[in-house]
Amino acid sequence: MRRKEGSYLTAGTIWRFVFAAFMLTVFFVTRAVFVGNPQYADTYQDVTKAIAMILSGALSYISFTVAELLIFLILTVILLYLAISVYQMCVTHEVLPRLWRMLGNVLAFGSAVLMLFFVMFGTNYYCSPLAQRMELPSTEELGQEELILLTTHMRDQANTYADMVPRDLEGYCEFGGFSALAGLVPMGYQVLSEEYRFLDSTYAPVKGIATGQVVASFGITGFYFPFTGECLVVPERPDQSILFTMAHETAHRLAIAPEDEANFVAFLSCRANTDRRVTYSGYFMAYIYCINALYDVNADAAREIQSGVNNNLAIDIAQHNEAVRANDGFLSDVGNAVNDTYLKSLGQEQGTESYDRMVTLLLAEYKGELYA
Numbered sequence: 001m002r003r004k005e006g007s008y009l010t011a012g013t014i015w016r017f018v019f020a021a022f023m024l025t026v027f028f029v030t031r032a033v034f035v036g037n038p039q040y041a042d043t044y045q046d047v048t049k050a051i052a053m054i055l056s057g058a059l060s061y062i063s064f065t066v067a068e069l070l071i072f073l074i075l076t077v078i079l080l081y082l083a084i085s086v087y088q089m090c091v092t093h094e095v096l097p098r099l100w101r102m103l104g105n106v107l108a109f110g111s112a113v114l115m116l117f118f119v120m121f122g123t124n125y126y127c128s129p130l131a132q133r134m135e136l137p138s139t140e141e142l143g144q145e146e147l148i149l150l151t152t153h154m155r156d157q158a159n160t161y162a163d164m165v166p167r168d169l170e171g172y173c174e175f176g177g178f179s180a181l182a183g184l185v186p187m188g189y190q191v192l193s194e195e196y197r198f199l200d201s202t203y204a205p206v207k208g209i210a211t212g213q214v215v216a217s218f219g220i221t222g223f224y225f226p227f228t229g230e231c232l233v234v235p236e237r238p239d240q241s242i243l244f245t246m247a248h249e250t251a252h253r254l255a256i257a258p259e260d261e262a263n264f265v266a267f268l269s270c271r272a273n274t275d276r277r278v279t280y281s282g283y284f285m286a287y288i289y290c291i292n293a294l295y296d297v298n299a300d301a302a303r304e305i306q307s308g309v310n311n312n313l314a315i316d317i318a319q320h321n322e323a324v325r326a327n328d329g330f331l332s333d334v335g336n337a338v339n340d341t342y343l344k345s346l347g348q349e350q351g352t353e354s355y356d357r358m359v360t361l362l363l364a365e366y367k368g369e370l371y372a
Contacts, residue, residue: 016104023111034126041126049255055229056204067225121226124257125346136364149370161280162312175239180207188273206246208235226251243281245259263358271307293359
């Protein structure tokens with residue numbers, strides 16, 4: 001479409017800006033409504049969960065991860081578009097008009113994706129707190145002493161299950177193939193949903209990320225992709241932690257958006273699971289989070305509790321720490337920064353530190369048992 005003489009904007013470019021402005025206005029107004037009225041988000045949560053179940057159910061019959069294919073195609077199209085646009089700028093020497101068109105396309109596409117994400121999943125960040133919906137007791141009066149008791153309890157449970165799970169000749173956990181492990185996770189949620197109906201659903205299996213090593217280099221162990229309803233996990237993870245990660249991403253698909261709440265629900269589902277491998281993964285990761293939290297406030301107490309770790313649990317902790325350190329570096333820092341920005345933009349003030357706030361929910365869950 002031709003532009004007027006002396007103008008750098010065509011009618012098409014202007015309409016792209018208008019569309020982007022409209023979508024962004026709708027997004028911010030809708031977001032403000034949900035932020036101020038959590039009950040609306042609670043009601044709409046069933047819609048996002050239904051969308052996720054339909055998508056994940058349909059795509060569960062496809063062995064490969066559709067999310068990865070979609071991301072690859074989008075990135076390919078973007079790179080081709082940029083290359084063609086630069087080429088056309090060089091040939092026609094129309095730099096500013098094409099830059100405006102590119103900006104219009106980017107804003108139109110970005111605003112549409114943002115609104116679609118909000119409709120399909122983003123509203124779940126503004127639901128009523130999980131502690132309120134689960135009627136958990138307040139933890140305001142709990143302190144260091146309770147954290148020490150909780151960490152000791154998690155260590156003892158992890159010690160017990162560490163001696164009950166299958167291991168190879170070198171002492172490392174050997175739980176089975178990825179697909180078999182993914183099939184174990186729904187059992188815990190089925191039990192948990194009997195008490196908490198908002199977790200009741202159909203549970204499509206978690207999928208392994210084909211480009212797992214690349215994703216892991218950014219410090220990512222798994223993610224939920226709402227546009228396809230797929231829960232994706234890096235397969236190259238120690239067995240003792242991968243089941244918890246699977247349960248965590250499944251919690252996201254069940255419309256549990258905040259990271260601390262997804263961690264907590266993942267733990268509850270692992271604890272409720274009748275397979276000891278899954279149960280161990282839950283207690284193992286709960287102990288990791290608790291001992292790290294205790295180190296921050298009382299290193300001496302943490303070291304004393306850590307000294308009570310048995311041989312099998314010590315092997316698993318060392319392997320877990322090694323897997324984490326293996327991906328430390330610049331790309332991991334970039335991935336953490338992006339994730340931190342993403343979470344904060346959605347109202348999670350703690351950013352990536354919100355994962356660790358699972359311990360607060362654990363304290364509430366075990367409040368009545370700490371002095372038993």
